[in-house]
Amino acid sequence: MPAPLASALLDWYDAHARTLPWRAAPGTSAPDPYRVWLSEVMLQQTTVAAVKSYFAEFTRRWPTVTALAEAPEGEVMAAWAGLGYYARARNLLACARVVAARGGVFPDTEDGLRALPGLGAYTAAAVAAIAFGRRAVVVDANVERVVSRLFAVAEPLPGSRPAIRRHADAITPELRAGDFAQAMMDLGATICTPRSPRCLLCPLSASCAARKTGEPERFPVKAAKKPKPQRNGRAFWIARNGAVWLVRRPDKGMLGGMRALPDDGWSAKGDGSGEAPVSGSWEPGGTVAHGFTHFGLDLDLLIYRGNDWAGLGAEQGEWWPVERIDEAGLPTLFAKAARLALVSTGVEA
Structure with missing residues (x-):
């Protein structure tokens, strides 16, 4: 044959x-x-x-x-x-x-x-x-x-x-x-x-x-799928003077090396800590549901309403113009969160 x-x-x-x-x-x-x-x-x-x-x-x-x-x-x-x-x-x-x-x-x-x-x-x-x-x-x-x-x-x-x-x-x-x-x-x-x-x-x-x-x-015969674990985390939208605070994720790990919104350390293995990068007033901005290969993630978006920027050093991230957020190269998860933040804050990118 x-x-x-x-x-x-x-x-x-x-x-x-x-x-x-x-x-x-x-x-x-x-x-x-x-x-x-x-x-x-x-x-x-x-x-x-x-x-x-x-x-x-x-x-x-x-x-x-x-x-x-x-x-x-x-x-x-x-x-x-x-x-x-x-x-x-x-x-x-x-x-x-x-x-x-x-x-x-x-x-x-x-x-x-x-x-x-x-x-x-x-x-x-x-x-x-x-x-x-x-x-x-x-x-x-x-x-x-x-x-x-x-x-x-x-x-x-x-x-x-x-x-x-x-x-x-x-x-x-x-x-x-x-x-x-x-x-x-x-x-x-x-x-x-x-x-x-x-x-x-x-x-x-x-x-x-x-x-x-x-x-x-x-055919092909497939084994029964195991249910995916569900994880929970938070992402933080910190904006001032028409710019949003973005960080660079560690080279190794989930979405490694990518520019992103700061988050609370969620991973494939567990939920995030919930801790925010700066202190002050936060309000909920909605939730992004996202599926990875081996787990699902519910990412709660929090929007900063305070004015304490002391914890945001240049070695940790950068202020990115909100009007150019589509050019930041955010991975899909954080692009979804950014769009949600823009809707929640009434800002047009």
């Missing part, structure tokens, strides 16, 4: 490949490794639709890996705001600086790519296959679903992942490995979708074991 399956899929891909800004057309010369790597990092845990505008802005501002390597960390983090999983942005910059030190040339093997900061097994395989034409086994969520259905893998995720990888390895061709990987991604994104797969349009339907069961949607 592997050779005919790969051939059928590549024929389909040649006719139906999605047009994406980081992708070379099927059968053409290999794309720029920088663009492939950048897109793959951005696409982790993020949709294609959400990534397109960020990719366009990053490549406009930093058209090469060397240009990105020279960018100030604060600018890169601000440009990343809204994409989530902010450790990716820190690793992105660290990786760019390592590659720039190599003369701006990416390693062209999986092992070489794995040695770069932030590149795990999936990203290294994807860049090796797509950018350099190396035979590599590329398994993202779409590929995982396609392979699970092709072979009707009955074991629930995540325990089934080794078996899924073995099956993916068995069907990956020696030639056009990059096109094959992207074809599998496209098939999962457009045909073999989580709900209501379009089996009649699938080039692999004749070989699909899940289709033969009559219940392709049942």
Whole structure:
């Protein structure tokens, strides 16, 4: 089955490949490794639709890996705001600086790519296959679903992942490995979708074991979800003379390195202390509900009505113009809180 399956899929891909800004057309010369790597990092845990505008802005501002390597960390983090999983942005910059030190040339093997900061097994395989034409086994969520259905893998995720990888390895061709990987991604994104797969349009339907069961949607089998813990915290809106007090979060930890409103130290492991950064009069400004991967957060917003600024030193944060709050690069959670504060205070940014 592997050779005919790969051939059928590549024929389909040649006719139906999605047009994406980081992708070379099927059968053409290999794309720029920088663009492939950048897109793959951005696409982790993020949709294609959400990534397109960020990719366009990053490549406009930093058209090469060397240009990105020279960018100030604060600018890169601000440009990343809204994409989530902010450790990716820190690793992105660290990786760019390592590659720039190599003369701006990416390693062209999986092992070489794995040695770069932030590149795990999936990203290294994807860049090796797509950018350099190396035979590599590329398994993202779409590929995982396609392979699970092709072979009707009955074991629930995540325990089934080794078996899924073995099956993916068995069907990956020696030639056009990059096109094959992207074809599998496209098939999962457009045909073999989580709900209501379009089996009649699938080039692999004749070989699909899940289709033969009559219940392709049942695959991949997923273990029952554990309830997420719920955390509580506070964020503080401190404004004066048309500016709001923002802090830079520690490099390590949740939303590391990002500009944000001060908060009370909430984390994935527990609630915040509730302590405010300055003393004086506070009033409630509402609550922001936000979901992280492993927990939910209810963030109460408090608005400062006092005038004691003594505890706010330049080494701790900065006064940011309220009218330019959208340019601060706040992560989504704190952008929500800022919008709530503007509504509560009757101020227009």
